Amino acid sequence: MSHGLYLYGIFPSPGPKDLGLEGLDKQPVQAQVVDEFVFLYSEAQQERYLASRRNLLGHERVLEQAMEQGYQTLLPLQFGLIIQDWERVQQQLLVPKGEVLKQLLHKLEGRREVSVKVVWDAARELEALMQENAILRDQRDQLEGKSLSMDEVVRIGQAIERAMNDRKQAIIETFRQRLNGRALETVENDSLMEGMIYNAAYLIPWEQEAEFCEQVEVLDQAFENRLRIRYNSFTAPFNFAQLR
Known part of the structure; x- marks a missing residue:
């Protein structure tokens, strides 16, 4: 039983057709043209989708697979968006926000999002600090046994x-x-786990990813084994597709 239409993202017309993708609940992913936009959707099998790891990854995977097939200009929609009919999309989204959507798609054309997350070992860093700073080391030693x-x-x-x-x-x-x-553009996000000291997303020209990756590798080498750097070179541009 369908509970409406689950939306994944928006492409500029003519957009993708016959992608052959599987969406949430193993439903076939389809494309619907509404005005100058193409919506990627599947039949919703639930009234509401829990933001589980499996569902979140399923949502993102649909968008990434569409991008891999060459449809690189895309506005990803937030997880869990279900609509009842296309007329409602027209009234609630395209009429009030159509121009903003066009501007965002124009901004994202030929551009991609990559991200860098930096994790350190706080205990090791503290020990290194003590090795380098004799005054602090002496003060810390005063805390022990006095x-x-x-x-x-x-x-x-x-x-x-x-x-x-x-x-x-x-x-x-x-x-x-x-x-x-x-x-x-750069967006700095909150840390996602203990020890993560930096979490940033970057909007870069599509063809400059290899050059950007090289700079991340330079940083990795500069800090030797001090840091764990997680670099994601391919993701839907969630951080740069915010509707104001």
């Missing part, structure tokens, strides 16, 4: 915290200086 006042404990703790934050910011600034100038 009876200090609460004020002294707090002061030493804050000094170490500030130094660690400075260390983190120095790494982040290095990534910004190396990568931001090579991107048309």
Whole structure:
């Protein structure tokens, strides 16, 4: 039983046809032309889709497979969007937001999103900081086996915290200086896990991905084994397709 139409993304006309893709709940992915836009959709088998890892990846996979087949200019829609009929899309989305959608598609033409996530080992970084900074090391050593006042404990703790934050910011600034100038736009997102100190998405010209990847490798080598750098070279441009 269909519960409406599940939407994945929007392409400029003429858009994709007969992609042969499988969407959520193993439903065939279809294309629907509405005005100057082409919507990728499948029949919704649920009234509401839970944002599980499986469903989220299924949503993203449809978009990425369409891009891999050559339909690279795309506005990905947020996960979980179900509509009842195309007339409602016309009234609720295209009439009020049609011009904005055209502008976003124009902005994304010939461009792609890549992302960099940087993870450090805080314990190792703290130990390295202590090796490099004799004053902080002496202060930390005072915390062990001595009876200090609460004020002294707090002061030493804050000094170490500030130094660690400075260390983190120095790494982040290095990534910004190396990568931001090579991107048309950059979006910095929240960290997704403990130890992640930087999470950024970049909008770059499609053909310049290899060059951008090279710069990420240069950074990886510069920091040797200090950091784990996760580079995603191919994803739908969620960070640069925000409807205002």
